[in-house]
Amino acid sequence: MISIVVPTYREADNLGLLAEAVDEALSGAGHEYELLFIDDDSKDGSEEICARLAERLPVRIVVRKGERGLATAVIHGISEAKGEIVVVMDADLSHPASAIPAMLDRLQNGENDFVLGSRYVEGGSIHDDWSFFRQLNSIIPSLLAKPLCPLKDPMSGFFSFHRADMPEASLLSPIGYKIALEIYVKGEFDEPAEVPIHFSDRQHGESKLSLKEQLNFIRHLARLYAYKLRPGAGS
Numbered sequence: 001m002i003s004i005v006v007p008t009y010r011e012a013d014n015l016g017l018l019a020e021a022v023d024e025a026l027s028g029a030g031h032e033y034e035l036l037f038i039d040d041d042s043k044d045g046s047e048e049i050c051a052r053l054a055e056r057l058p059v060r061i062v063v064r065k066g067e068r069g070l071a072t073a074v075i076h077g078i079s080e081a082k083g084e085i086v087v088v089m090d091a092d093l094s095h096p097a098s099a100i101p102a103m104l105d106r107l108q109n110g111e112n113d114f115v116l117g118s119r120y121v122e123g124g125s126i127h128d129d130w131s132f133f134r135q136l137n138s139i140i141p142s143l144l145a146k147p148l149c150p151l152k153d154p155m156s157g158f159f160s161f162h163r164a165d166m167p168e169a170s171l172l173s174p175i176g177y178k179i180a181l182e183i184y185v186k187g188e189f190d191e192p193a194e195v196p197i198h199f200s201d202r203q204h205g206e207s208k209l210s211l212k213e214q215l216n217f218i219r220h221l222a223r224l225y226a227y228k229l230r231p232g233a234g235s
Helices: 012-027 046-053 070-080 097-108 132-144 179-187 211-229
Strands: 002-008 033-039 059-063 085-088 114-118 159-162 192-196
Touching: 002 012, 002 070, 002 097, 012 033, 012 046, 012 097, 033 046, 033 070, 046 059, 059 070, 070 085, 070 179, 085 097, 097 114, 097 159, 097 192, 114 179, 132 211, 159 179, 179 211
Parallel strands: 002 033, 002 085, 033 059, 114 192
Antiparallel strands: 085 159, 114 159
């Protein structure tokens, strides 16, 4: 079984579209799955929408009270997941559900143990309307993280792995929104890979990226470097 974990906050307009896209990608390929929304108490109708979707699709929603944050929502979702394989993706429709089967193939055939949907490998692309500044805002963090991760798009929020390979909760201390890098570094995966995706702009709602989140990423990166440089790391 595959668990698709999607952190949400005020993404009501996107939930139905994402659920249909995931079902088309996975049911057509014969995969049994669950679509698990982890909602930070949006109070925007998300619960009611998921209840209607659940009448015909394997959708469920978990609403967190008193806690917010994409990274912790993902960790919570993985702990709630029922599948042997976990796929994490955004709710804003920027990640193509059609890429999930290719990610699963690499995990299920044993070729790889951590698979990213990547904008920066051959065949990957980004939305044509991205400004030069926005592209830099993506590329520079990836370069800063390069010594921690050999992948070309470590900032991707679209990734998959076997749930049994999830690092222990006591090791995790994410800040901000780049949870893939946290899980990759502390899970110490041996065979990572990337599959190309086209990264689209969100269709509804507002971006959660802010200067505060960018500063949080720098703090998070410093923590990860400290983790990798600790005595005994990687032994």
